[in-house]
Amino acid sequence: MNTVCQEMDVPLIRFDKDDLLRVQTPHEDPLVISLIVSNCLSKRVLVDPGNNANIINKVAFEQLIVEPKQVKPTGNPLVGFDGKRVEPIRIVELPVYAARRNLKENFVIVDEHLSQPPDGKRTNSSIYSEESDALQKKSIALQASSKEASNIKELVNLCLMTDKDKLKYSIFLCFNDVRLLPKEVLTEILSRLPAKSLLRFRCVSKSWLSLITSPNFIAIHLNQSHTNNSHLLIKYYSLNPKKERFSLRVDDNDKSFFELKCPFKTRNNSFFRMVGICNGLICLSDDHFGYTYTIIIWNPAIRKCVNLPKPRVCFHTYGPYMFALGFGFDSRTNDYKVVRIAYLQHRMGSWDTSAGVESLLFGGGEGYIFPPEVEVFALKTGSWKTIEANVPPYNMVEYFWSSAFVNGTIHWLVYGKWEGSNQNHRGTIIGFDVGGEVFCELNLPKKLADDNPLNLAIAVFGDTLSVFQYDKRVKIEHCSVWVMKQYGVVESWSKQFNVDLHGGALGGALGFRRNGKILLARRNGKVISYDPDNRGSKSLGICGGTDSIYVGTYAESLALLDGVNAASGGAKVDSCDMVDSEEEPVSNGPDKDALEKHSFTHLLFSSVFLRQ
Template structure:
């Protein structure tokens, strides 16, 4: 029947299928495998999935008891229903990975808790594909002590994913500015240096990112003559033109710089500012209603950090804040949502260690389907070895065997 159906019709049909079905489809025939793994098909399927808007949230939590990272998908609805559990295949001797960011179903993970070892991975949990990034140019062994931050995002201009690493080398009076900047591109599989062009600011150590309008944003500061911080600002890096920029923070929130973080709230750049005092701890949330215009900063709400609440670290699509709450003397936290209108706190039923939570919007995609696992990661990763669970290796080998067998067989189903 496929002999009489135009290819564009098949593409329209296949791009409507869920991820699990498409993974099975690539074993049907050589022609189906070739079609589904093309960058064009992957992009078309991603666009259709994004438009469908399933409102999924990716949740990462870590248990000190099991020493294991847990990843799961939940519907961003009133009941926070669980959609599926994702099998995490990596192990690290440095306790756990840090999630840098998430874009089009692709996660950037970094094991950078110790400056001697630094492993980064791009991972698509929906199709169980990953790429190990090669060792960056600037390391402790090559340049000595440093502090750094990482950004991850998608460059829509050339349909490529980038990781940017901003490294401030240590000096006797503080940290050097401008920093060393290097970029990894998925299309090339390698790092390259970028000239920061006299960039005078300092991005805080492992500062959390907010990716918006094609740019990565971190909280940074302008160092004084002694090398110390002299007020907060937001540092941006455009993934397209690879240029740094600065956005001024809301008036009165510039000191001290280590009490703030950036996020995205209802498609607006937002700033979360923490205040500790004898009268009670608070967390206030600001949103920049017009991107790049400091005068458009608007205070959204303030949360009193009482009864175990630890602070805002993200948002749901309905505007509710995601927070952590201590639930026992054993320092076990629970993921909760806070409604700024009713001031009600809702338990979302996910627990973990105090610093283990990461939540972000998520869309299932086929990104990396056209690559072999670890294809760009065969270079040494700073001398550090990572272990992969055995069953993933078996499944990967089985998948390759099925595809090979399908290529050797006569395509009785017809060609597209």
């Protein structure tokens, strides 16, 4: 690339003595740069001051969009570093864009793979070339008149015809000047690309960086992702080896999947509770055993996360308590929020009757104080705030609680004693409006309300609220799926279908697929896809601890890419490194005894229950 360097009228890059630290001299270190060659981004271009020819590998050349007339024969051999003579295949004149200048350079095409592939086998590059041949010809024909609106539209459609990111970007760069593209066309093209490609394209120019990181573009990209690229996320804790895994799968294709790398670990090296998934963000909490305060909002697509600060209500200041979490999106302010409801327990097991017996909930041997403490964390503020909310007077099942975000509201199953009821408990649903930050109540149908709260689990069915109803919590034989078809209307609750769990062979229902099938967990931890129409099942090749498995819909997004306005007081967004769980330090004394008692009984109950 000597000629390119000589023709670029740019300031010289100078090196001083500090750059020679830890460098053994004399040296002849090469320089590797990135250039746009023939409208394609070449990431690794070796600049060798002792080389007199511009060389391009055959595999790289086959991926370029080149007119046949640009390729010419050549008879001059090349001599390699080892003295070996190499006969070039052809010589080609290619446009090179560097330092804001368009240049034309001759490149010698060589084939580093001297041996031919076995008969009947094709290299990836030849397959790629055959797939893209028709698209290459069409894109070349558009280059001469790319300013015309009709050709711009055709080129946009051409970009969207292929799933190959490299080819898509190459076709896109067929314009003589990308700046000729209308902003709405540029936005339309970029919004269809995966997050991984967009992260690279931020480096193209300042205008592209500003566009890709803008809240408006992030919202447009998310909408495209929800429409075209929604996947099924299955989280589980594998027992051999002991590791938490996140399996991302095409919802209607069990053979197409890959694993998201989880950069976090819990306090006891087990698994996180999945609080929820919303717009490509995953909320995790390390709260299964004991008092910990590690809550993480994670975007695996862009490898960014937010570690929430310690909430106000903790054991050190309030003593024993139980709590539940929820995660959702506030469309009014374009903000993500985590809500934490903490039910304080009477310290040392004594009843505080000064507030009256009515102020105590019956859920727990020692009772919880009502109303609970409610805190809300917002990404845009980066802090917790306490709200004085009118929380309906119900209790949640400790440890086994779950939440569902539907219609801008986070929902939990709760239970309480009702006046005039013969039942020891009666179930219902409470909701937290993420935008208005107020609580509401949604009644269950009588068959669900009168059931044991341990036999119910809340879920999301498409865009509607759903409840799984088991005949019993352990050794399950039967499961019914209820759906609220019209949000907020009690009469719209309907039993969608029944699931035969084959005499307790299965551990419970996990979630739904777009094709109507249900994902179930066997008691041995294997995940299967169950068809309620023909009662057939198919294994997904996943096996983990039954309590660790979570199923949800995941759509890739750029959320957290804009930094959430950290400079103006928002949450700090970090790159995903290993994050350890934070445990509450406890000093010696009565508080320590109460914590040990609470943690031990909690762990014992959960362990025995899960092994039944």
